Amino acid sequence: xxxxxxxxxxxxxxxxxxxxxxxxxxxxxxxxxxxxxxxxxxxxxxxxxxxxxxxxxxxxxxxxxxxxxxxxxxxxxxxx
Numbered sequence: 001x002x003x004x005x006x007x008x009x010x011x012x013x014x015x016x017x018x019x020x021x022x023x024x025x026x027x028x029x030x031x032x033x034x035x036x037x038x039x040x041x042x043x044x045x046x047x048x049x050x051x052x053x054x055x056x057x058x059x060x061x062x063x064x065x066x067x068x069x070x071x072x073x074x075x076x077x078x079x080x
Contacts, residue, residue, distance in 0.1 A: 008033065013063050030065040041066065042073075050074045 012018045013031050022029040027038035036044065050056055052075025058067040061080030071078040 009063050013065070028069075030069055031063050032066070035066070041069070045070060045074060050076050052076060055079070 058080035067080035
């Protein structure tokens, strides 16, 4: 299983097909693979009350694109 995830996280960020899949299914390409759509992610950010200047730890962040999105939209410092 480890080999699968290593291969996925190596190839997915540069795959045009995966990018289009994420855009169509989730509403944005954050290199997801079955996690949350954008409405769910934004709701999670609201529920967690993440704000600028806060420090957030994203455990299991994969390639980190969701962590980067959270940082971009909230101004929080996200480590993943």
